[in-house]
Amino acid sequence: MASRSARSRPKVIVTRRLPQAVEARMAELFDVELNLSDTPMSEAALADAASRCDVLVPTVTDRIDAAVFAGAGGRLKLCANFGVGVDHIDLAAARAAEVMVTNTPGVLTDDTADMVMALILSVPRRLAEGEKLVRAGEWQGWSPTGMLGHRITGKRLGIVGMGRIGRAVATRARAFGLTIHYHNRHRLPDALEQDIEATWWDNLDAMLARVDIITLNCPHTPETHHLIGASQFAIMQRHAYIINAARGEIVETNALCEALAAGRIAGAGLDVFEQEPAVDPRLLAAPGVVLLPHMGSATFEGRQAMGEKVIANIRVWHDGHRPPDQVLEGWA
Ligand code: 8YV
Numbered sequence: 281m282a283s284r285s286a287r288s289r290p291k292v293i294v295t296r297r298l299p300q301a302v303e304a305r306m307a308e309l310f311d312v313e314l315n316l317s318d319t320p321m322s323e324a325a326l327a328d329a330a331s332r333c334d335v336l337v338p339t340v341t342d343r344i345d346a347a348v349f350a351g352a353g354g355r356l357k358l359c360a361n362f363g364v365g366v367d368h369i370d371l372a373a374a375r376a377a378e379v380m381v382t383n384t385p386g387v388l389t390d391d392t393a394d395m396v397m398a399l400i401l402s403v404p405r406r407l408a409e410g411e412k413l414v415r416a417g418e419w420q421g422w423s424p425t426g427m428l429g430h431r432i433t434g435k436r437l438g439i440v441g442m443g444r445i446g447r448a449v450a451t452r453a454r455a456f457g458l459t460i461h462y463h464n465r466h467r468l469p470d471a472l473e474q475d476i477e478a479t480w481w482d483n484l485d486a487m488l489a490r491v492d493i494i495t496l497n498c499p500h501t502p503e504t505h506h507l508i509g510a511s512q513f514a515i516m517q518r519h520a521y522i523i524n525a526a527r528g529e530i531v532e533t534n535a536l537c538e539a540l541a542a543g544r545i546a547g548a549g550l551d552v553f554e555q556e557p558a559v560d561p562r563l564l565a566a567p568g569v570v571l572l573p574h575m576g577s578a579t580f581e582g583r584q585a586m587g588e589k590v591i592a593n594i595r596v597w598h599d600g601h602r603p604p605d606q607v608l609e610g611w612a
Contacts, residue, residue, distance in 0.1 A: 289505045290334040295321050298362065299580070302587025305334075309591065310335070324460070327351040335360055335594050338572075346373035349467030358603075360593045362586055363577075364388060366607050367500040367527060386444065388577035388584035392525060393448035395576040396495055398436070399523045399549030400453065404430040404493070408570045430519070430546075438491030440484065440507070441498025441526065442468060442583050449495055450476045463487050464498075489515045493523065498579050500527035502541040508532065513539035517545065521568075525551035525576040537562040540569065555591050 292310040297303070297318040306312045313333070315321070320341045321329065329334055330344075330352040338344050348355070349370065359374060361383045366506045372383050374446060402408060406429040413419050421425075439446045439451050442464035452461045460478040467473070467480045483489035484507070488494060494516070498504050508522070509532040516522075522545060524531055533554045536565075539545050540562075553559050559568030563569055577583070593603040 287427060288598045290594065292335040292337060292498065292594060293333040294362075295326070295329070296362075297337050298337075298587050299583050301584060302591070305587075305591060310594065315449040324345070329490045329549045330356045334358065335597075337362055337590055337594075339363055340368055342368060344369040344374075346370050346376075349373040349377035349379055349577040352377060353377070356380065358594065358597050360590045360597075360603075361497045361607075362590050365499055365527060367529070380597065380603070382590075382597070382603045383604045383607050384586040384589040385605055387589055388582045389444045389448050391579045391582040392445050392576040393452055395551060395572070396445070396449045396497065396523055396525045397456070398454045399525065399551065399570060399572070400458075400493055400521075401432060401456075401494065402570045403521045403523065403547045403549040403568065404432060404435075404566075406568075413506055435459075435492040436490065438463070438481075438494045440464075440494065440496045440530075441504075442478075443497065443499075445526075446495075446497035446519065447472070447476075449497060450478060458493070458605075461487055461491050464523070470514065485512065485515055488512055488520075491518065495523040496530050498526060498530065500529045506528050506530070506532040508535070510535040510538070513544050516545050518543065519548045521549065523549040525549075525572075528552040528554040528556060533560050533563075536568070540566040 292306060293313045297317055303314055325349050326342055327504040330348050333356060336356060337360050338411065339491045344359060356379050359369060359379050363371060364383050364385045366381060366383050369381055371381060386593060406427055410427050435458055437458040439449060439462040442462045450536055452462060454476055460476050462478055463479060463484045464479045502586045507530050513535055536548065537560055540548060549570045551572040552574050559571060563571060589605060593605050598604045
């Protein structure tokens with residue numbers, strides 16, 4: 281493969297602020313343009329950036345659609361996403377424009393699984409409510425019937441999407457005494473399934489009807505868009521909780537709000553939303569709901585590692601090799 285290294289340093293445009301050490305290293309290696317204000321770029325600014333660089337480094341807050349690729353005019357060759365999910369990038373348009381796409385898998389698995397676990401504990405045990413009570417100065421002291429929630433141990437956890445993050449959630453959940461059920465396109469290898477004593481459900485709805493806590497850990501793709509809607513909420517158990525730290529678009533927000541309002545399910549723990557950063561006011565008002573600002577992977581260590589992966593992908597690509605985290609169309 282012909283090396284691109286003989287050419288001058290690649291022009292790299294980064295759409296948001298990255299950890300300081302990552303930006304500093306990028307400045308050493310590349311002809312880099314940083315977004316020092318950290319303001320999300322408009323569609324016009326993204327299109328302009330794409331036409332002026334060899335490598336674009338976007339994040340989940342950028343919509344890299346067909347217009348951006350079409351307007352790039354052939355210079356853009358690599359879209360090195362800072363993040364694992366690539367649903368904000370039109371992969372078919374990238375392929376048509378001959379732009380390679382990479383992401384940052386693996387390095388945010390544990391952090392995201394920890395956050396899922398935190399929500400699994402927070403919602404049934406009413407952590408956010410309890411904290412609010414104390415801070416508001418309204419706590420009247422311990423009582424035998426005060427702040428009762430539901431026990432975690434012994435409950436059935438239904439994991440939708442058994443990739444890296446789903447499996448990391450399963451391992452943690454086992455330690456908390458949950459039994460593991462999962463729905464995934466492919467069944468896990470026997471050894472892995474036995475290791476976590478997991479039950480595979482070919483049929484999503486059949487699993488949803490049987491589990492106590494549901495966690496969504498699949499990528500957002502055309503197949504998983506609104507995977508959980510009114511008919512899924514209708515078959516869940518009334519005491520069930522739903523946790524989403526994957527993508528807001530996997531759940532039909534209106535159906536979720538209606539299910540919560542009607543007591544169709546007991547509560548929800550959400551780290552992601554359909555129209556981020558907007559949050560449906562009905563979710564803000566609903567009891568039994570814990571809301572977080574898309575912070576699943578927000579650790580210093582994780583963000584640093586994500587930046588290093590972006591740099592590694594750009595360098596390998598620039599050296600004329602296939603970058604380690606190339607995203608293939610249809611896969612996240
Ligand atoms: C990232 C995420 O921080 O990587 C992902 O898919 O959802 C987040 O945890 C974000 O996407 C960065 O672009």
